[in-house]
Amino acid sequence: xxxxxxxxxxxKPNRSKRFYIHCSANAFVVMIACYYCLVINIPFIxxxxxxxxxxxxxxxxxxxxxxxxxxxxxxIFFSIVSVRWLLKPINYLLLIISSAVLYGSLxxxxxFDYSMIQNTFETDSSEALSYLNPQLIAFLLLxxxxxxFILSKVKIHFTRPHQEAISRIKLIxxxxxxxxxxxxxxxxDYAATGRNNRxxxxxxxPFQYLSSGYKYMRDQLLYTNIEFKNIDAAPTLIAPNTTSVxxxxxxxxARAENFAYQGYKRNTNSYxxxxxxxxFNNVASCGTATAVS
Numbered sequence: 001x002x003x004x005x006x007x008x009x010x011x012k013p014n015r016s017k018r019f020y021i022h023c024s025a026n027a028f029v030v031m032i033a034c035y036y037c038l039v040i041n042i043p044f045i046x047x048x049x050x051x052x053x054x055x056x057x058x059x060x061x062x063x064x065x066x067x068x069x070x071x072x073x074x075x076i077f078f079s080i081v082s083v084r085w086l087l088k089p090i091n092y093l094l095l096i097i098s099s100a101v102l103y104g105s106l107x108x109x110x111x112f113d114y115s116m117i118q119n120t121f122e123t124d125s126s127e128a129l130s131y132l133n134p135q136l137i138a139f140l141l142l143x144x145x146x147x148x149f150i151l152s153k154v155k156i157h158f159t160r161p162h163q164e165a166i167s168r169i170k171l172i173x174x175x176x177x178x179x180x181x182x183x184x185x186x187x188x189d190y191a192a193t194g195r196n197n198r199x200x201x202x203x204x205x206p207f208q209y210l211s212s213g214y215k216y217m218r219d220q221l222l223y224t225n226i227e228f229k230n231i232d233a234a235p236t237l238i239a240p241n242t243t244s245v246x247x248x249x250x251x252x253x254a255r256a257e258n259f260a261y262q263g264y265k266r267n268t269n270s271y272x273x274x275x276x277x278x279x280f281n282n283v284a285s286c287g288t289a290t291a292v293s
Contacts, residue, residue: 020155025164026171028156029082032091033074035147036205037067040098043105044070044203051197062189065182070204072175072182077207079168079175084158092148098205099144103136111202112209117216249277256281 023031037045048066052058081090104110112120158164183190194201202208237243249272256262260269261279 019153021150021153022155022157024167025082025084025087025156025158026079026167028087028154029078029168029171030075031154032078032082032151033071036074036098037071039143040102040205041070041203042102044200044205047197047200047203048193051193051200059186059189062186065186069179069182072179073207075175076172079172084161084164087156088151091151094206095147095151096144097209099140101205101209102143103139105203105205107135111199112212113202114212114215117209117212121216 045067049063052063052066078091083090101112104112110116159167237245258264258266258268259279260267260273261277262281267273
């Protein structure tokens with residue numbers, strides 16, 4: 001009786017295959033879109049549900065159509081940007097940025113519109129490093145590193161280029177059809193909700209920060225900042241005996257509650273006390289962002 005002899009390499013099972021998830025490119029796109037819809041866009045979903053349920057009368061179908069509409073929009077977006085050979089790298093990069101944006105939205109309640117993108121690029125290193133903490137690291141490990149690791153274990157099976165394009169177009173058409181059905185049935189509800197809650201559209205990830213980032217980079221590349229020029233290096237008073245000069249000192253990004261003039265226990269205004277200054281505590285700022293200040 002003949003027995004088949006096997007080498008040690010043949011006897012050892014191919015364990016690498018067990019750790020891969022095999023799927024098509026379209027399935028990968030839908031999977032990414034589902035994660036963004038259900039996890040990354042938690043602030044938008046919560047805000048939408050809160051705005052809709054606070055109405056005197058609302059439709060449950062309209063409420064449930066919000067995540068469906070968002071999912072369709074995300075599938076269309078990722079279908080367009082997910083180029084064949086850059087499918088994973090693009091999604092890795094977007095996932096890292098989107099996770100950081102989600103952390104800022106959940107912990108600080110900020111929306112990444114144009115002004116916030118401007119603040120991000122124009123802040124200094126010391127202020128940026130102040131946001132680095134164990135909570136942020138743990139959050140990124142859970143919502144960024146773990147999904148990236150799972151995506152790295154997905155093995156995408158591509159078909160021929162023309163077949164891939166036709167399949168992707170069919171997916172986009174299916175999503176557009178669903179969007180058309182939702183809009184046809186709930187257009188008035190979406191228009192009213194969007195008009196009364198304009199902040200909601202700024203919470204959609206990654207659409208908002210990509211749009212704002214594009215506008216900011218466009219302005220930086222196409223427009224040049226006007227340099228500050230000191231026209232009169234040594235200003236003098238025309239009539240020193242009858243003219244007075246008022247100097248306004250503004251505490252940029254400083255809390256009023258930490259001013260000694262406001263009643264703070266510590267002497268935080270020691271440099272100006274000797275000048276007998278007047279403190280105005282009933283004022284408002286036109287812009288509290290770093291870049292605007």
